[in-house]
Amino acid sequence: MRLTQPLPSFLASSLAHEQPQCLLRGTSPVASGMNFFLELWKTKGRIMSMIAAYYKNKSILITGATGFMGKVLMEKLLRTSPDLKVIYILMRPKAGQTLPQRMLQILSSKLFEKVKEVCPNMHEKIRPIYADLGQSDLAISKEDMQELLSCTNIIFHCAATVRFDEPLRHAVQLNVTATQQLLLMASQMPKLEVFVHISTAFSNCNLKHIDEVIYPCQVEPKKIIDSMQWLDDAIVDEITPKLIGDRPNTYTYTKALGEVVVQQESENLNIAIIRPSIVGATWQEPFPVSPAPGPQAGLHVDLLLAQTSSCPSSFSSHEMLDKGVLLAGVSLGWVDNLNGPSGLIIAAGKGLLRSVKAAPMAVADLIPVDTVVNLTLAVGWYTAVHRPQSTLIYHCTSGNLNPCNWGKMGLQIMASFEKIPYEKPFRRPNADFTTNTFTNQYWKAVSHWAPAIMYDLYLQLTGRKPRFTKLMNRLSKTLSMLEYFVNHSWEWSTSNTDMLMLELSPEDQRVFNFDIRQLNWLDYIENYVLGIKKYLLKEDMSGIPKARQQLKKLRNIHYFFNTALFLITWRLLIARSQMARNVWLFIVSFCYKFLSYFRASSTLKA
Ligand SMILES: CCCCCCCCCCCCCCCCCCCCCC(=O)SCCNC(=O)CCNC(=O)[C@H](O)C(C)(C)COP(=O)(O)OP(=O)(O)OC[C@H]1O[C@@H](n2cnc3c(N)ncnc32)[C@H](O)[C@@H]1OP(=O)(O)O
Numbered sequence: 001m002r003l004t005q006p007l008p009s010f011l012a013s014s015l016a017h018e019q020p021q022c023l024l025r026g027t028s029p030v031a032s033g034m035n036f037f038l039e040l041w042k043t044k045g046r047i048m049s050m051i052a053a054y055y056k057n058k059s060i061l062i063t064g065a066t067g068f069m070g071k072v073l074m075e076k077l078l079r080t081s082p083d084l085k086v087i088y089i090l091m092r093p094k095a096g097q098t099l100p101q102r103m104l105q106i107l108s109s110k111l112f113e114k115v116k117e118v119c120p121n122m123h124e125k126i127r128p129i130y131a132d133l134g135q136s137d138l139a140i141s142k143e144d145m146q147e148l149l150s151c152t153n154i155i156f157h158c159a160a161t162v163r164f165d166e167p168l169r170h171a172v173q174l175n176v177t178a179t180q181q182l183l184l185m186a187s188q189m190p191k192l193e194v195f196v197h198i199s200t201a202f203s204n205c206n207l208k209h210i211d212e213v214i215y216p217c218q219v220e221p222k223k224i225i226d227s228m229q230w231l232d233d234a235i236v237d238e239i240t241p242k243l244i245g246d247r248p249n250t251y252t253y254t255k256a257l258g259e260v261v262v263q264q265e266s267e268n269l270n271i272a273i274i275r276p277s278i279v280g281a282t283w284q285e286p287f288p289v290s291p292a293p294g295p296q297a298g299l300h301v302d303l304l305l306a307q308t309s310s311c312p313s314s315f316s317s318h319e320m321l322d323k324g325v326l327l328a329g330v331s332l333g334w335v336d337n338l339n340g341p342s343g344l345i346i347a348a349g350k351g352l353l354r355s356v357k358a359a360p361m362a363v364a365d366l367i368p369v370d371t372v373v374n375l376t377l378a379v380g381w382y383t384a385v386h387r388p389q390s391t392l393i394y395h396c397t398s399g400n401l402n403p404c405n406w407g408k409m410g411l412q413i414m415a416s417f418e419k420i421p422y423e424k425p426f427r428r429p430n431a432d433f434t435t436n437t438f439t440n441q442y443w444k445a446v447s448h449w450a451p452a453i454m455y456d457l458y459l460q461l462t463g464r465k466p467r468f469t470k471l472m473n474r475l476s477k478t479l480s481m482l483e484y485f486v487n488h489s490w491e492w493s494t495s496n497t498d499m500l501m502l503e504l505s506p507e508d509q510r511v512f513n514f515d516i517r518q519l520n521w522l523d524y525i526e527n528y529v530l531g532i533k534k535y536l537l538k539e540d541m542s543g544i545p546k547a548r549q550q551l552k553k554l555r556n557i558h559y560f561f562n563t564a565l566f567l568i569t570w571r572l573l574i575a576r577s578q579m580a581r582n583v584w585l586f587i588v589s590f591c592y593k594f595l596s597y598f599r600a601s602s603t604l605k606a
């Protein structure tokens with residue numbers, strides 16, 4: 001092959017470095033390195049993604065592929081590296097579905113639509129393997145284990161329990177012991193090139209400034225794992241608060257223990273750790289991006305509505321949305337679970353959540369899931385190819401590069417509800433952040449509990465099943481679990497992530513973009529709210545004008561109710577207090593005089 005253009009500097013410098021073992025088997029380093037990069041060179045003079053090329057012909061093991069992040073990771077891998085050999089998925093049957101049925105359902109979802117175009121045989125690339133990370137030996141069969149040990153090149157370990165109220169024993173099993181088991185497996189894999197462990201930026205949330213290092217835990221993870229074998233549940237529950245110390249829950253504590261376990265095994269393995277902050281809906285992929293940044297932000301929703309309302313009746317609104325989205329380049333934030341902010345956005349959009357105790361100036365460290373996945377794939381490539389001497393930790397956060405605080409984010413969410421209202425709201429969305437505990441309690445009593453109790457009473461009187469107090473109980477529990485994260489701010493250093501960005505070729509920076517500075521929060525939040533409506537609530541976009549009408553109706557009811565309440569209170573006051581009567585007489589006579597003056601002056605002018 002002849003080069004039509006000179007090699008760019010990053011390729012030339014890469015060739016000068018020592019080449020990765022996995023790429024050089026059987027040939028001299030320079031020659032095979034040259035061949036590898038020449039293969040990347042496209043005839044039109046454009047460089048193919050080096051990261052995508054790295055995953056070609058690789059056998060990749062993913063845990064947690066049925067989860068939020070795992071699905072996006074699998075999608076991106078298949079879309080950008082359709083020539084990969086196989087993806088082994090460690091998974092368990094769920095909700096009456098067998099492994100193949102579960103996998104089929106995931107692969108036929110909207111998220112994988114684009115993959116079908118580039119990788120029509122994607123089903124053949126996926127190999128589900130039964131595993132239960134909740135069991136000490138992971139419950140993998142002998143045959144499957146044999147295949148995994150002999151074939152795996154890359155491991156992405158995403159599986160975890162992310163519940164904040166998980167009993168310590170279960171959280172330790174999932175987030176620590178299973179990680180240890182997986183590392184043990186990894187150490188027996190002769191072809192393994194890299195092990196990428198997904199942790200969380202909040203594993204050390206007891207600190208204010210967090211560096212890209214592993215912090216020691218007070219009690220050795222091995223001791224914790226051992227003690228879980230013989231301590232009974234009552235004692236485990238009793239010692240839990242002492243063990244987690246100043247962390248808010250068992251999740252963050254066990255994720256920190258998991259990191260220490262990874263560190264202890266890192267001498268023999270090529271490992272990297274990713275620490276994402278609060279993972280939100282997709283930003284740029286797999287659905288196209290809005291072309292309207294800056295002042296035009298928000299234009300796409302109106303465009304979408306205009307298209308939806310003028311669509312020919314032969315098109316369903318979904319089709320129209322999809323066509324509109326693709327034609328106009330409108331992006332939708334894809335999301336498929338209620339974790340993090342998503343559940344609370346729904347609760348606020350439906351008018352159930354109206355007060356959150358939060359520090360409005362605290363940094364809202366949200367990170368889109370596609371950004372996390374891009375960094376994960378880039379880290380996998382970099383760690384395998386460059387084999388850093390120590391285990392590198394990568395913070396995947398937004399706060400230091402493109403900060404947005406909770407106050408601003410809350411306002412943007414509320415503004416988005418005006419454009420994209422959710423259907424059948426309980427009340428008009430009107431949520432607010434309060435810093436004061438007493439004020440928060442007051443608003444919860446008045447705006448959460450009182451309407452819920454009243455509505456349930458009404459439901460009972462009309463012979464229906466009450467459900468709002470139960471819903472409020474659940475919301476209160478969720479709020480109490482999440483409030484810690486909206487009342488604190490953290491600083492995460494991102495030196496390794498910044499370094500990696502510089503190591504990428506321009507093409508890789510484009511295809512595996514994790515530069516959060518390019519994110520426009522206004523657009524992102526709007527797309528997030530829109531994505532929740534479509535993918536989580538499964539509401540029809542053609543219903544938006546009707547939902548807007550309903551909001552107007554609720555607003556009028558709200559004004560009517562408040563006015564009536566005011567008048568009744570006032571009437572009662574007048575009946576009981578001389579002072580209230582005097583004030584009332586003063587206001588009435590003032591209004592009368594003002595009107596008389598206004599009428600007299602207008603007669604004079606005429
Ligand atoms: C201007 C003002 C505007 C205001 C605008 C206001 C909006 C914006 C406000 C922004 C503030 C954002 C703060 C984010 C902080 C995130 C920090 C993450 C940091 C760490 C990140 C990580 O590193 S880790 C990933 C995160 N990890 C979780 O985020 C798990 C949490 N979660 C649980 O720990 C369990 O969920 C928990 C809760 C125990 C319940 O437990 P539980 O037993 O009561 O409930 P279950 O989960 O079993 O679910 C039973 C039923 O509740 C439904 N449901 C579940 N969650 C729901 C939910 N959030 N909202 C509604 N509904 C929910 C579910 O769909 C079931 O419904 P159904 O019964 O119909 O099937």
Ligand SMILES: NC(=O)C1=CN([C@@H]2O[C@H](COP(=O)(O)OP(=O)(O)OC[C@H]3O[C@@H](n4cnc5c(N)ncnc54)[C@H](OP(=O)(O)O)[C@@H]3O)[C@@H](O)[C@H]2O)C=CC1
Pocket residue numbers: 063064065066067068069070090091092094131132133134135157158159160161162174198199200201255275276277278279280337339340
């Ligand atoms: N979401 C977030 O905000 C953040 C997440 N993270 C980390 O990212 C990773 C992925 O999180 P996310 O995708 O959001 O979480 P999800 O809860 O969506 O997914 C968790 C995954 O783990 C699997 N899993 C759980 N228990 C078992 C088990 N016993 N056996 C086999 N598999 C099991 C789940 O399988 P199943 O479908 O069968 O339940 C699922 O695939 C986690 O390590 C988490 O700590 C870090 C920071 C923030």
